[in-house]
Amino acid sequence: MNDYTGFPAAARHLAAMIRCPSVTPDTAGTLDYLEKVLAPLGFNCQRVTFSEAGTADVDNLYARLGSGSPHLMFAGHTDVVPAGEEAAWALPPFGAEVKDGVMYGRGAVDMKGGIACFIAAVEAYLEKHGKPDGSVSFLITGDEEGPSVNGTDKLLQWAAGKGERWDASIVGEPSNPEAIGDMIKNGRRGSLSGRITVHGVQGHSAYPHLADNPVRGLMDLLDALLATPFDEETDHFQPTNMEVTTVDVGNPAVNVIPADATAGFNIRFNDTWDGDSLKAEILSRLEKGAKASRIRHGKDAPVNYSVDWVGRVSPVFLTRETELVGKLSAAIADVTGRTPELSTGGGTSDARFIKDYCPVVEFGLIGQTMHQVDERIALSDLDTLTAVYLRFLEGWFSGH
Structure with a gap:
């Protein structure tokens, strides 16, 4: 000491x-x-x-x-x-x-x-x-x-x-x-966090036609969010950036299709956005991705998902x-x-x-x-x- x-x-x-x-x-x-x-x-x-x-x-x-x-x-x-x-x-x-x-x-x-x-x-x-x-x-x-x-x-x-x-x-x-x-x-920069959950149908991996694998839909939704940059840098701020921070299915078995798949994300945003406008952009991208995707090829229904905002928006x-x-x-x-x-x-x-x-x-x-x-x-x-x-x-x- x-x-x-x-x-x-x-x-x-x-x-x-x-x-x-x-x-x-x-x-x-x-x-x-x-x-x-x-x-x-x-x-x-x-x-x-x-x-x-x-x-x-x-x-x-x-x-x-x-x-x-x-x-x-x-x-x-x-x-x-x-x-x-x-x-x-x-x-x-x-x-x-x-x-x-x-x-x-x-x-x-x-x-x-x-x-x-x-x-x-x-x-x-x-x-x-x-x-x-x-x-x-x-x-x-x-x-x-x-x-x-x-x-x-x-x-x-x-x-x-x-x-x-x-x-x-x-x-x-x-x-x-x-x-x-x-x-x-x-x-x-501001900060916005959220969690996306895709809801599927649990089932045996050998009988996929009896289940809906939510991991497929989650991948498509994340692609819809990440494929296009949110903006470019502004006079005082770096470009808005989104990072997927966790992906979870809560499934310890390798032969079970999970019921749900969840991804957490955090976005650091510049002065192009505020909390409300950025949330609206996220929801718009997810909706487009959900309509364009299917959990399993041949099924007609779009991805069934929900979004939860985590914590307060930091402006x-x-x-x-x-x-x-x-x-x-x-x-x-x-x-x-x-x-x-x-x-x-x-x-x-x-x-x-x-x-x-x-x-x-x-x-x-x-x-x-x-x-x-x-x-x-x-x-x-x-x-x-x-x-x-x-x-x-x-x-x-x-x-x-």
């Missing part, structure tokens, strides 16, 4: 959080630690637990310093994905051990490291400048890696209901592909506001010498909820090891990100 005496603040904060095994939705003491750190700095800390039938209760933290504007929100999550096979890790996944200048641990980059760096930056700002002429808040959830039902979305509604308003937000997700300063995420969004992007880019250039690329690639994040309340971007650590065995971050990268956040805070509050 490392002794962190003398380590920079970000490394000490990160080590303390990694040692809390906060596998979603368990906060495992991480929010207790953040409250213990933020309250002495003058933050008004409030803990809020949200519930919903069929999901786990989630503890959340909202902490604000100051009462005036401009109001800058830093948003993030302390929950992490499971470590997997712990014996496969070079160092314990919840040990926060340092080897050759690199800290290992689940959540090191996604995204306890981003939280640790922003806290360290706020501490440095307060020591150097005193309280800002405005407000800084932390909006931290334990539900981002899970269903995202009892976390950021509800916490934003709760805070807004109490009169909270924000001028801008940074989400500390690991946005950089190779080095700190490579990339700012200023938008995200596509793009942050066009220039002050937030401009000042963050300037801070990155000052500290790293790099001009960050603006990107909308990758998956979804809680920025999809924040965009309804204020301009939001994502900027954090390097994401190469997120969700992997041996997730890790160089201590020098923690120092660099802290310096960028500090420079941004200075530029943000001096310009208002």
